[in-house]
Amino acid sequence: MKKGIGIGIEDFKQMIREDCYYFDKTNYIEELLKDRTMIRLFTRPRRFGKTLNMTTLKYFFDVRNAEENRKL
Template identity: 65%
Template sequence: MKRLAIGLSDFKELIEEDFYYFDKTSFIDEVVKDGAKVKLFARPRRFGKTLNMSMLKYFFDIKEADENRKLFKNLYIEKTESFKEQGQYPVIFLSLKDLKTTTWEEMEKDIKSTVASLFSEYKY
């Protein structure tokens, strides 16, 4: 039985664990066709910003491209010309949503730690 994905922000987990999903992959097509150098995702809290960024990561990332391709089976994007862009680019995914601190100093420390971890992931 399908479940509701309340608070879930990882696209891969959402698809693989068979949660209900409203297909938003037309957004990927929009991003590809738009060609903008910068995108600003201004949405209120809990409106799916991280989930959409996760979806973009799994779509574009060259790392595990063949495995990630399966995530988009039977979704809108699979039927578009933009699907040829799947798995073609290196992607750096950075989210600060899980950083919870009470002071700026703690936040600065956590941001530095997060960036350092990300950096070590791409040492090559």
């Protein structure tokens, strides 16, 4: 099966499960952990992956489903 583009997909798990192309931006997680600011504001234009980045963080930090998320 060919990889898809994933247009309109806003959930990291769905993006991986549907075998869509994904530009790995997980390096920003390390930056978030190193930065000790109380508030982080994510500003991007519409359709620039803000929700996808937030769901990536959700699955990364979710300890309740850690084993399942580790497979992503």
